[in-house]
Amino acid sequence: MDDVTLQLKWVTQAQFAGYYVALENGFYEEEDLNVTIRAGGPDIAPPQVIAGGGADVIVEWMPAALAARENGLPLVNIAQPFKASGMMLTCLAETGITGPEDFPGRTLGVWFFGNEYPFLSWMSTLGIPTDGGDEGVEVLRQGFNVDPLLQQQADCISTMTYNEYWQVIDAGISEDELVTFKYEDQGVATLEDGLYVMEENLEDPDFVDKMARFVRASMRGWEWAAENVEEAAMIVLEYDDTGAQTEEHQTRMMSEVALLLEGSNGTLDMEDYARTVATLLGGGSDPVITSEPEGAVTSAVTDAAFN
Amino acid sequence: MRNLIPVLVVTATLIALWYAAVVPMNAQWAQDQARRAGQDLGFAALISETMTQQRPRLPAPHQVMAELWNSTVVEEMTGRRGFMNTGSLSNRSLVYHGWVTLSATLLGFAIGSALGVALAVGIVHNRAMDASVMPWAIASQTIPILAIAPMIIVVLNAIGITGLIPKAIISTYLSFFPVVVGMVKGLRAPDHMQLDLMRTYSANGVQVFGKLRWPSSMPYLFASLKVAIAAALVGAIVAELPTGAVAGLGARLLSGSYYGQTVQIWSALFAAAILAASMVALIGLIQRATLKRMGMAA
């Protein structure tokens, strides 16, 4: 049995169902792996955890991973289960916002902690400054929930198609009272949940083999989860120690996440990668990364896993 | 017991004020919703609307109490994972989460107060420590723990320490300081004549400490301990946020906050306050007993 520790990007929820399913259904065991899943939280930076030796592999968004790489932490993408981006900006229709041209002068809620890169790239693509004023947008550091929109402290907030958006709906605001801007539709989508490891480990063939088995089992988990939405949600609930998640919310999250998985077998599509890098580089005066990354992705693991 | 009536009166007043505040706090949302639905809210409808919201800005007292009751007694007695059905505490119940937090709090408090007293003793007895340690103990408290908590946890995780200990360490970090400050003052409280007496006996440091400084610092010690245990609880809760927020009142607060479950936040908050208040009260009892034995009962 080989030990593998996986650090998630966020708390236990259907966003990470594939891994929990693989664990629960014994897919990892079948690959001779002993996997520990560590839930994340608002102040857990998975790259920091892996740098400190607290994990072998992490779930992270590509912009943050590439930025970390430029910061001297050599992370490498070994697999990309999420094909599409689930990020969007959700606005109240009554604010009168109909398109990006209405943004200047507005207050927008944004997640930080490494999740702000896609937003910043988008804004610099649009040429809108993010430090307030009539020409720019006023940015709020959005907390954990959708209150800023409900309380009308912000005109628009960041949401995920599979999570926060439905919280707004659940709060009693109907879909037609909302205007949404998906990053996918705006052409500024960047790759989200991928699996990353430390570059130096990849020199070890045993490690690559271990990761290949891990990715294979994980993708089995994802496939199973996409097909058995309700059961997968129940498995996630089983693993949620806080006891705070609800069946309804997780089931819906699982079906939304399944949409993002479509078109990926876990292998990173180099076109998606190129698009992400271009978006991040094209950030005008203050790009997220300043030069074309090298060695930030490898197909070695997925090749070994699926061939 | 003679405190009962005043406490009841004050509590009743506060609850009345609370109910009175619920209406204006939640009215905006109720009216927005009505407007979106194209309705017009009458006064009575508005009142009842504000008392029953799913995500109120300020939940009504009965909503919080109901949630507290449901997530403790009801969950354990009838819940699928409750104590009655499984023989172990349910992870949906505040009893379970309260216990998780309490154990870290108590451990951190114990270490923190011991450390605080030890540091105070060092500071009072050693000139070099007096001059050098205190400023840095102060500086240490200005470091926002939430910032270093994840780092501590990452580092401890890396060397294989997980679970209770990292949380207790953060509790310790917050709780040692009030004890240091209070005890430095308390250990220096004996007046000149009391110290001179010891000098004439040529008592050694340990004796002066045990027979004079320690007893005269008791009032200061208890004042500090009360603050320290409340701080330890805050530390444990803070530490639960980055530990993956898996269990404990902190995790409840966080998930409540994450999903906008105001009522859940408030009930976790009250559970925490109940914990803190009862621990402070417990220390108060010990204080009274101790001071009474020392002939200092007021």
Next chain:
Amino acid sequence: MRDTLTAPVISAKNLSLTFQTNDGPVHALKDVSLDIAKGEFVSFIGPSGCGKTTLLRVIADLEQPTEGTLTVNGMSPEAARKARAYGYVFQAAGLYPWRTIAGNVKLPLEIMGFSRSEQEARVERVLELVELSGFARKFPWQLSGGMQQRASIARALAFDADILLMDEPFGALDEIVRDRLNEQLLELWARTEKTIGFVTHSIPEAVYLSTKIVVMSPRPGRITDIIDSPLPRERPLELRDSPEFIEIAHRVREGLRAGHLDD
């Protein structure tokens, strides 16, 4: 008096002590020279504020002189203190409020490592001596002023210090108890050959008890007269009506009055 030939137990030469205060220096002691032989009973008398307490404190190493030298048993006061040579009765009782009367008296015994049974025996004996037997288990604030003072005397007598320094120990006591304690103190002194330094405001008390009377005067605190008493060591209470007694008392009173005239 005997033993005046042996080296003095306490020997002060040109002692001065100045306190620095918010509004200028206070000369509490100025140029004080004094020799006390082993087994002497020395009384200090003088107007309030003349430095009696300060002198006692300097001897007991509770205060550092700013000038002059002082030896106790041929060593520094500090060494003497470390050798536990002193029993000290403070001007105010200074009992520890968290200890009972018995506990307060037991304090020095605990510190000096007497056995448990010895502690009990001594506490009982000295409390009897100061007539507080029934109050062993009370706390200080449950005692009257005079009783507190007696408790603090008991505390100083509980262990066998060579040198007893007593700062107005009988100030708050009535004549009868005072006489009784005077006699007992003399008896103890005769039996144990302790050296005693004793501050009092009562001229008869000073004359009755002492082998040497030191008269002091204030601003700056200094010694104006040292009277070696010609009275015998054996001192019945009636002695106080003898002509020698009255003569010494007169000389002390004159010294005191002179000290007061200065200011």
Next chain:
Amino acid sequence: MRDTLTAPVISAKNLSLTFQTNDGPVHALKDVSLDIAKGEFVSFIGPSGCGKTTLLRVIADLEQPTEGTLTVNGMSPEAARKARAYGYVFQAAGLYPWRTIAGNVKLPLEIMGFSRSEQEARVERVLELVELSGFARKFPWQLSGGMQQRASIARALAFDADILLMDEPFGALDEIVRDRLNEQLLELWARTEKTIGFVTHSIPEAVYLSTKIVVMSPRPGRITDIIDSPLPRERPLELRDSPEFIEIAHRVREGLRAGHLDD
């Protein structure tokens, strides 16, 4: 004596006071009855622990009797206290450490709302009276024991209370100052017609000052003798050698001794 015909200022009937302590009740006062007329100077004398302080405290409404009745100026002690009838000198000085000596003396004046200039004038006058003029700006811990006691006397004299209650005010003072303060106290009393309750351990002092001497004895604390002094109101110091004086002193001493024999 004069005025004994008028209604008494202080009238106690069958006063008892029992303290409950951890090891049983203490009978501090038992069946005490006493009348004090306006303008009297009453001394309380008795062995330590006989209840003198307790009696003074009961009169000043600082302690509640468990039995009996007490009126002051025809009202309850509480009403009298509220009318600010009392000046009280405690057995220990009890100065506030954060105030200078002048500040401590000024304290009652501030509370009773004297004008700023009046405050200054009074502080200066009473400090002079107790011979502490030079120490106005010092803090309590910078004073000797006797000086602290004098400061607390000054504090009680600073305002014009009808009834002055003094608990061993001159205990820590030497004979000379004591004589001087005795004279001054008599002078003040003669001038102002205050009623004075005065605890002392000195028989001559009690006889010299008082119009009435109350002798007490302990366990339980009770009055054993009340002596109305036949001495004239005008009292030069020489009076102390007169035969009447010596006779009264003798009677007081006998009373005291009897109290001591009890235990």
Next chain:
Amino acid sequence: MMVLRDSGGVQWAGMTLGLLAAIAFGMTGAEGQPAFLPLAALLAALLVWLALPRADGMAHLALLALMTGAVALAAWGLVVGPMGHVGFWAAVIAVWLGAWMLVAIFADLPRADGLVGRLQSLLAPLTFGATLLWLWEVTVRALEVPRVILPAPSAIWARILRSTDVLWVDFVQTFVKGALSGYAIGVGAALVFALLVDRSDFLRRGLLPVGNFLAALPIIGTAPIMVMWFGFDWPSKAAVVVAMVFFPMLVNTVQGLAATEAMQRDLMRTYNASWGQSLLKLRLPAAMPFIFNGLKIASTLALIGAIVAEFFGSPTRGMGFRISTEVGRLQLDMVWAEIAVAALAGSLFYGIIALVEKGVTFWHPSQRGR
């Protein structure tokens, strides 16, 4: 305790042993270059230390300066030289002990008057702090701790110099607007509350238990609520600070108001002083040591509260915002730069309160005699 006071010998022995160990293990680095500099400097420090008691006056000061220089030189030599082997660690320990000797000597130095004395009293804590920072630097370098886990102090310093403008904006937002205003309100409210409670027996028995209960609410929970109520900007942070400082201040004040002696209270009774008078003239002064205790504890809590509250939503400035954002961006040097500013500001704040305390409670035994 005596052992602690006379620990000079222990430190000397430790330093010598460390030195010997360093020599024995051969202070040679990875590339085989011997590191003579730190060894020689340490040896010099040891010799000076031995000579120190035999000198006085200017000579003493000169030797002290020499020893400080020697220890500093050794410390520097260890940072720039080859690192990480056994001899190196022995030398590190020896330097640390040497620095502690210096701290002890500085602390015992007779205190000069006035400004020189003030500055002098900073000597010991600064030396101690410098030693801590140096240990940090050496450890991070020698163990090659990743930058994204813990940056070296030198890197943090460089970052501070580079980002003063951002640091200043954040400082104003969090400390001046959030912490200070919340502190003033919270402390003031606690004082008023304590007096109210003290004033009426009914209130004391009714409000105090309830107040304690409410004030025991952990702030972490109130932070998101405050953001919901008072918005994203600093008022919500101030509200959190109010909640946070209230309880310690209240407990201390109530305790302090009860801290008078029976005789002191009796005196007020004989004057028939009103509640206000006895409060102003007796109970408040007597309570001051306790009140300042509360003020000091509250001062550090205020800063923590203001920073932590920003984790739950904020505009895009503020120390808490910066810290949490930069952790996510792995810019740990910026995180620590903010922490350094927080520590400095907090310590100054605390120091000012301690100074005022010294003036106000000069009469308390804990201030009077050392």
